[in-house]
Amino acid sequence: MTLRVTSPVSGRLVALTEVPDPVFSQAMVGPGIAVEPDRAAAEVVSPVDGTVVTLHPHAFVVATGDGAAVLVHLGIDTVKRKGEGFTLHVVKGEVVRAGQPVVTWDPAEVEAAGFAPICPVIALDATADALLDLAEPGPVAAGDALFSWQR
Template identity: 85%
Template sequence: MSLRVGSPVAGRVVSLSAVPDPVFSQAMVGPGVAVEPSRGPSDVVSPVDGTIVTLHPHAFVVATGDGAAVLVHLGIDTVKRKGEGFTLHVVKGESVRAGQPVVTWDPAEVEAAGFAPICPVIALDASAEVLADLATDVDVKAGDALFTWSR
């Protein structure tokens, strides 16, 4: 079975090595890609159908029914903003559909505050070998496929 993981934001897909944080750039938390988001206020959508198992203003994890968990991280070190500039639309434990808004934010505002707005999208507890069709160096809209995860 393969799981299609969609982009949570519109922007340009880059490799994880472009993320200015070694935890992501060295794939310590797992494989995936990152999206350099389009600037301006926008909704961040769920990359897959599932349940919100972790929820912070700057990051969330959606777990599918078969246990695949996808981390979406909005910017680097944005935890330091203590939720400022992020509006949550769901609660922990809520079921979501791929493409459903989870958070609203403004990457330009994050950038103006001195943080990199890049968005890593990570397959948790996965090895790089199980990801295929990784998008890189392409422009995406929210919901466009980023990669396929063989389960």
């Protein structure tokens, strides 16, 4: 089975190695890709169909019916903001569809507060060779395919 993972935000795709945090750049939590978001207030959408199993203002995990879990992290060290600047649209345990708004945030405001607004999108508990068809670095719109996860 192959899971198509889409971009939660619009911006510019970059390699995970460009994320200024070793937990992500060294793929300690799993392989994936990152999006340098457009600097405008925007909705962050679910990258897959599934259930919201973890939900914080700055990060969320959506798990599919077969247990694949995708982490979306909004910025680096943004947990220190304690939810400031993030508006949640779902609750933990809610079933969501790919493209459904989960959070609204403003990357420019996050950056102005001193945080990198880059957004890692991680296939949790996956191996690097399980990710296929990784999108090339460059412009991306929310909902565009990022990679296929061979399960």
